[in-house]
Amino acid sequence: MTYAYLFKYIIIGDTGVGKSCLLLQFTDKRFQPVHDLTIGVEFGARMVNIDGKQIKLQIWDTAGQESFRSITRSYYRGAAGALLVYDITRRETFNHLTSWLEDARQHSSSNMVIMLIGNKSDLESRRDVKREEGEAFAREHGLIFMETSAKTACNVEEAFINTAKEIYRKIQQGLFDVHNEANGIKIGPQQCISTSAGPSTAQRNSGDIESNSGCC
């Protein structure tokens, strides 16, 4: 299927917070109560529609255990969006956010859009981290924030799509160089730049458009 853009995402966070379950809910619309452990990195994809544009999300789901960080770091590079996930029923997963964020910022493009996700919102009775704490953390570090439930699918769709919207907005503002794949964005095959990009991008990157329009 053709698409205007491909955005690369990475899902990070402690082990057992529900990274793979969020991905499974988003790509397959189902929930697996006991998900196999993710070893290294897994991979999923889905098409979404932003502003009438087909956008392909290519999502990298990483292993959460500390040992694997030295491996998963190599995937940060070239991601346009990151979902940083903690478990609202386990405070230590919230406490580790700073270290995850440092890692992400250090190894990714500065424009990467980061969505903070407090997962397992269906387990209200076992809640250990207040919603307000998540919001405050996100505000302080310039992240978007949502609470989700991979089990009930609550906000899962929104989390992935809002991240895409923000990336798309940044493209339109010309903050992303869409021709540099290291930014985690790829223009779809057989896409004409002038129709796929927003007007402001067209202005800023007019030079590139000239050189690329020949292949459309």
Add this chain to the structure above:
Amino acid sequence: MESAERGQAARDRVPRIDPYGFERPEDFDYAAYEEFFSTYLVILTRRAIKWSKLLKGSNSIQKSMTDMNRTFPDNVKFRKSADPCLQKTLYNVLLAYGHHNRGVGYCQGMNFIAGYLILITKNEEESFWLLDALVGRILPDYYSPEMLGLKTDQEVLGELVRTKLPAVAALMDGHGVLWTLVVSRWFICLFVDILPVETVLRIWDCLFNEGSKIIFRVALTLIKQHQAFILEATSFADICEKFKEITKGSFVTECHTFMQKIFSEPGSLSMTTIARLRESCRAKLLAQG
């Protein structure tokens, strides 16, 4: 005579039939055997004490083992409702191992390996020693916090492919696919959940016998056999998908033929070559930081 008396005394103490069911021969040297066994018993006791001590101890390792229930959710023997439930056995083996080898502790992936060992040996303590043979001796530094040995071996595979199957290496380079992305699970889980059970067990037999080189033989065989198929890939995602596909089907199910192939298909693979590549890849990784 004194030695004859000792012999008779030992004969009175040592049963005529050994613990394995064999009748002892007429000329069996009871005195020597009794002497050997008194020494050996000390070793067995020491190991038993070590084992029971390993199951106790600090809880820092227990903390990292929160994900045990995610080992083989599709295996009935690992379900909570199973009796006996192998989750508990698995927990003991890994806890003991974490205490035994503190430099490694518990690293995800080891649970799958220990899980298989338990399914096969049906014995906690034996699984522990076999896990130690793999993690502590056979595999070079796969599960330590920086996983340097693992990263090294993934690069070594990349180099071997570059020499033996240059077209595949060129495809990977062209699309910027890192080897770690497509093969990390092969190495970390030693093909558990990647290849069929019988095939994994045959590979492990060779692994215990011949060492970590076998992993490269298996990987190279899989890639070589499906070279044309892999080369059809036209994108990054395609390549990842193809590497999943090549671990399925009759080629890997027919484990006996598969094992014969791993010794012929990849061609010569000397330990000298592996050692040299490991050295250079490790140096490169260390330089990258």
